[in-house]
Amino acid sequence: MGFGDDIITTSVVKRAFQKINAPVCVGDGNRSHYNEVFRNNPKIAPVPYKGVQWVHSYKGNRPYIERIEKDRWVYKPDFRAEPGEIYLSDDEKRFGPSVGPFILIEPDTKTAAFSKNKNWGRERWQRVVNALPQYKFLRMRVTGVGLNNVDDVPTTGIRDGFSMVHRCRLFVGTDGALHHAAAALGRPAVVVWGGLASPVNLGYSTHINLHAGSPPCGSLMPCVHCTFELEKITVEMVCEAIVKAIDGART
Ligand SMILES: [Zn+2]
Helix, strand or coil: CCHHHHHHHHHHHHHHHHHHCCCEEEECCCCECCCHHHCCCCCECCCCCCCCCEEECECCECCCEEEECCCEEEECCCCCCCCCCCCCCHHHHHCCCCCCCCEEEECCCCCCHHHHHHCCCHHHHHHHHHHCCCCCEEEEECCCCCCCCCEEEECCCHHHHHHHHHHCCEEEEECCHHHHHHHHCCCCEEEECCCCCCHHHHCCCCCEEECCCCCCCCECCCCHHHHHHHHCCCHHHHHHHHHHHHHHHHC
């Protein structure tokens, strides 16, 4: 939770702004929470001003979470993510290598225990890349280990990642900050979901969501059910979805 949450928050902000036509503050109603996700967003006031309206979103209180139990999140069943907003500067729009059309791939998830429940595994992602030599794949370099035949792009933070999403022909990866960024930036995506969360709540209709279909377990600990759910998404399914997404974008 973090960057992705704050991208979701920008969709709530957008609706609030439409009603009052004035910048809102994000936070707990007292202290503002400001994240670089919000940079250049004219609808968000970095610090409160007299009479400011608040959008209540911060760590531990997210618009899609009903409650947090000892070992799991309970999602609001009726929550539907709407594309958020990311405002890139002209320099940010130009960031990245001079290459032709590319697919941005993100094989990694965060290191938190629950993130394992979203992790499809590097070995499968490598097989996807191997099976599709006709496409150029790039990855934003966060950790030291890359994938074969995927060029690493050195990045200094999430804003560089947003730039890469902005420029890509397609994003492929798991439920995380970059799929929320792809929706916000109007880019197509192929997203592999585990059992932790559901694309019904946190996915976007503009993307191809590959999900085994069980209700989200929300487990904060590594979960056998999630391992099985991830196994149901095959390399062939992901390859097919990528080809379909790219062909669809051409027409
Ligand atoms: Zn699970």
